[in-house]
Amino acid sequence: MKLSKTYEPNQYEEDIYALWEKQGAFAPVHRGSKETFCIVMPPPNANAGLHIGYTLTSALEDITARYHRLKGRAVLLLPGADHAGFETQVVYEKKLAKEGKSRFDFSRDELYTQIWDFVAENKGIFENQIRAMGASCDWDNYTFTLDQKIVDRAYKTFKNMWDEGLIYRGERLVNFCTYHETGFADIEVVHEEVKGHLWEIDYPLTDGSGKITVATTRPETMLGDVAVAVHPKDKRYKEFVGKTVKLPLTDREIPILSDEFVDKDFGTGAVKITPAHDPNDFEVGQRHDLPKISVIGHNGKITNDAPKKYRGLTVEEARKAVVEDLDSGGFLANVKDHVHNVGHCYKCKTVIEPLLKEQWFIDMQPLAKKAIKSLKNNEITFYPESKKDQLVKYLEGLRDWNISRQIAWGIPIPAFVNVNDPEDWIFNTEVTKETIEVEGKTYRRDPDVFDTWFSSSSWPYATLEYPDNKELAEFYPNGLMETGGEILYPWVSRMVMLGLYVTGKVPFKEVYIHGYVMAEDGSKMSKSIGNVVDPMPVIKEFGSDALRMGIISGRSAAVNTGYDSRRVVEARNFCNKLWNIARYIESSGVVLGENPEPKTLADHWILSRLNWASARLGELLESYEFSEAYELVYHLIWDDVADWYIEASKSSSDKAMLGYVLETILKLAHPFAPFLTETIWQTITPEDDSLIITSSWPKTVKIDEEKAEGFQEIKAVVSELRQIKTALLYDKGSLLFTDGKLDADSQDLIKRLAKLEELKSAEGGQGLQLNQAGGKYWLDVDRHTAKKFIDSLKNREVQLSKVIDNLNTRLRNPSYTEKAPEKLVNESRAQLADAKQELGNIIDQIKKYGG
């Protein structure tokens, strides 16, 4: 088959992927090694097409997988999709909104079915995108986070934790988004700085002996105050503790108490206590056994527990009304500007209200402790290393995890409550039923679903458990977890904790954290700004291989780096280079699979380069230095093979050598450019069903080191000769002296040449004009005056060219390099010396003339 002049990826990629799938190339099969390697891919959200960041993830994982596969190991790259509970529901709600509907028009079950269909559509789209990216993942093991095996695992874990008392249901303050009407984990709340006020309010003492002034940023919550707190050692308020105040705007009396948590130096040193709407106050309330009065409801409006006047108002409205009333009542002592941080919903930016709610919590202390111990024992290697310490710090400050979500799209919590006894909860997985009968009692299902992260935290083993535990035994703990820094806390930390809890082992041996793909200008990509790069058109224009290499190029672990289209072009050009190398080698009738017999110096040299590259590339990939690994392959192929080896062996094509060289570079490049290398492989070995993807890593070939070094030396000589040759350039009558190594000489020369101006009159021409700008010197040469220079220089240049050509010719001659390699090296050295001498002569001559 004749290869076209330039590589046209579109023509081959789809067929190549289909070929791999058809031949079962992605199945985890041992090919010469007993070792296994597993990457369970972080499942992308099933609610949309793939972001370009996923190209990076998929490239890093696939490069690693393909490398290990070529090393003969059984490699499992497991693909999946994430139902992404809340995320997906938000996307779907936006779709509903466009149709003028709302999620509250449907029951949770109806909503679930609708979103299921919506997701099914999208999954197909991105599965094909993953194929387009070339991920060599095992589709037979494809897992969706709502697959039965994942749900079962979540239920088992939940049950175990329940039985062991790690799960508790409690009325706690929950981060509640009043727009989405669901609670969030702490980690899902986004804090933003807000310019607000600090209101100081006088609370009159009931005994009429005075007042106490409290400071607050949220005056509307005073409607739910149940106490005032001061620091026990605060002398100002010593007399007040134990007394009561009359809460303004209400008819309630509340106590003044002392608690360590109060900061004497903040505000007035006296704090109003609202256990139902502030986490600190909640704890104070627990300590002092105070009642909790919820004055803000799930809809964000003032409840009926507040005085009539304010009921039904929004928080904003209530704040205004309360402040006005306090002011007119003479209770408002002071208002100051105050900047503080406020939690917001990460989707809709609504202010998060801490609200009292019954939810399921996991007691994280025991889990975190084990995880910290494992991390400190270095049971997991992190790339970059610093992420481990970050994770430990996070785990050390971890609080209990709220796993209930008030949304439809997710795994229903398998818990039912006795309709007659709100304390009586039972575990039961018949979640398709609204109610169940147990021992004559009626139980109603908890309508909530699990936080997505609860089930997905079992990903490293839950994906491998079904149908039996064979894969679990082989591939757990996983080899590598490759993911982005943004989910180090919400996901990686929990996989480690749950992995240890459920299996007793860390879930993976290594974690690689990649940086984000930023926009070209370094800012964050965002749909609203419109600077998002869609990977699919890039793949179409430049090819999947070019995008993979372009996106890993110049990127190091955990560093955010902008998408640079120039890198993709660079990689595309590289693909084309490799393509043309193959084209050239193929045209000389080469077949793969032959044993190389090095004859010339160049043969020994290129084999030594390939030996070195195979070993070094392995090291780099095993320590996840992707960018450097790619660069190595790039320069090996472009510089060593194309520019030197092929040039040096043009007149003496040794088919076995060329075949071996091509085969080796194809293998080394395969993890990076899978489509291209397989396309070439298929073209050159059309007779059987051999695939490069399942071939084997190059083995070390025996060579004569001395001969290899001989070539290396000659190579250096040729380079130097080239430099000398081009040190003297002619351009439109200008003489340029550009060789940096001759700087001192050149400058001296320039000075002398300046004197040539004096020759101007003598020779009747325009003479020489010395120019100087920006530290550079050059001469404008009048043709008549400088003719002899130029002629002389041209002669020298021709001579030098001949020397180089001569050397190259000998290099290509196997009989010469084979029989007398040392002689050739010596001769080349001698010629270099001659050339240098020549150059010196030229300079001397000019100096003389100039002086």
Place this chain on the structure above:
RNA sequence: GGGCGAUUAGCUCAUUUGGCUAGAGCGCUACAUUGACGUUGUAGAGGUGAUAGGUUCGAAUCCUAUAUCGCCCACCA
């Protein structure tokens, strides 16, 4: 408020335990070349490695400040 990262050539970025002349791609300059490849070849110019100190025989790399940018975490009302 706490933690972390970044700052290197015109641009985008490398440089893993401190050590050869700090590299790459693009861009730029000059030249070459019509059969593997112009998605090419050869050569070149271009960096006081943010700033100021310090440690060391030796620092882009370690330490201390400062500046700018970015990220993450955080219940001071």
